[in-house]
Amino acid sequence: MATVQGGLFRSSIGRKYFMALSGLFLCLFLVVHLAGNLQLFKDDGGKAFNMYTWFMTHNPLIKFISYANYAIILLHVIDGILLSKHNRKARPVKYYKVDQSKSSTWSSRNMGILGTIILIFLVIHMRSFWFEMHFGNVPVLEYDNDGVQYKDLFTVVDAAFGQLWYVLLYVISMFALAFHLYHGFQSGFQSLGINHPRYNALIKGVGTFAFAILIPALFAAMPLYFFLK
């Protein structure tokens, strides 16, 4: 038997590892992001949320993780594009009639489209809040005379979520995220070889109820809450 070595990223399975690891990391990010932003629901005029954003932009470890996070998003996108291109090439002549409804889920067949919607959302989302926070004119205020100048991102959020088109964009994008994660979460485990009859139901359950329902629903609730407030 010939010995074959090297080229992890060039091998089909190697690329799947990167897709799975980056995807599962981003799932973890969503949990943290959600947990922090739940403070938007606190009825304190944005004090807790603004103090939290100050912490998130001033802690060096968080800064490092956030840049790693941007890199991992890029890796996930680029790897996804490369895989899709490769997969398209594997079937140059398409079928005349295709019926895949009985053999696979809709979300599993449309990960690229769902991912693209999420990417477009991310660009707009980053422009509205990340860019404003770092380069925009966000008013500052002080709490409890502690001498710290807090940027009032809460007001920026409040204003953004007052626009109907913006709220709709968020809700639609969270639907895309839900379907993306419905397949993506469990798919990541399968790609890494984690498949066992004892734990498959658990992985699928967490993927469905926590990542495809609870997390997107709570994220979507934020703009709706501010819009209807």
Next chain:
Amino acid sequence: MKINLKVWRQANTQSKGDFKDYTVNEVSEDMSFLEMFDVLNEELVRKGEEPVAFDHDCREGICGMCSMYINGRAHGPEQGTTTCQLHMRHFKDGETVVVEPWRAQAFPVLKDLVVDRSAFDRIIQSGGFISVNTGNAVDANSLPVPKHNAELSFDAAACIGCGACVAACKNASAMLFVSAKVSQLALLPQGQPERYNRVQAMVHQMDLEGFGNCTNTGACEAECPKEISISNIARMNRDFMVAKIAE
């Protein structure tokens, strides 16, 4: 019963194919899908036309020769069935049935519904075997194999290499086939010495052949006539990772 067919006709690999419509009268519902094609072909021969070329051999669902993408599904609408075991009672009288060859870069059409599946042979040649010196057959059960592993290995070995997994996959990926061949040996003691070399060699060859990548849709498992589980793909992914880490 009467069946209207829309069949892909292509003279050879180089030529551009097209669909042709046929009507087969007096189809018995007890006929297999291939026997219905036999009736069509006899009629075409009588009329002096070129019969439709299609692959078939054992006609009892164990050889993996028959293919055909029927009404948008590999081996037709029934689960766990090859085309030769698909009977006409599953179709309606007067129904129009679309029949296409397997579509994949790695499976070029040779003629009509016949595709070249030798890419699978080359994957097997790259590592789907164990290197042993020939000699007397050893006594049965002289090598202990846990019952559970024997069962799993046998399930994987049920793969008949028909290529339905590739045909059904939206990415024309061969991972179910390759993982079944990797697994059947990885689960047995005889497969251990070459286990991690094997998985790398076979995956490498699979990539060279131009198959697509797995996106875990599970369509292969659903359309496989031998119902091979995608847990084999997970095993291959695991073994490949171990091989790369140990490298």
